[in-house]
Amino acid sequence: MTKLAIILFSGSSDKLQAASIIASGGAATDVKVRVFATFWGLMAMTKNGVPPRITSDFKEFQDQTFKIMSEKKVPSWIELMRQAKSIGDVKFYACSMTYDLFGLKKDDLLDIVDEVVGVGTFLEDAKDADITLFI
Secondary structure (H helix, E strand, O other), X not given: OOEEEEEEOOOOHHHHHHHHHHHHHHHHOOOEEEEEEOHHHHHHOEOOOXXXXXXXXXXXXXXXXXXXXXXXXXXXXXXXXXXXXXXXXXXXXXXXXXXHHOOOOHHHEOOOOOEEEOHHHHHHHHOOOOEEEEO
């Protein structure tokens, strides 16, 4: 079975959307997916989340992009992440250092987060990944 490891650092909507599309595509094609959410990627996976925004390089397209996605009923990144978990072998890990740094508690995290783990634990799980992405 192919294995995909995603280090999710960004909390911008465009990168979260890209990561969720890749994760759900992997799940749909029988790829084992492991997502390690750290810094802003982890903060997006909290119940308070982060306000929807697009990477500053593409800020001028933000309103138009959100409008088109709404009109076309494109599922949000969190809906796609939940879908990925429901159809395949997908695990979401919260970075323990970021978790501690921001004083998070398990109740602060969205239901898609499976575990809070250190980078060593994630690297052990991801070391045999066929594909590794940093988003």
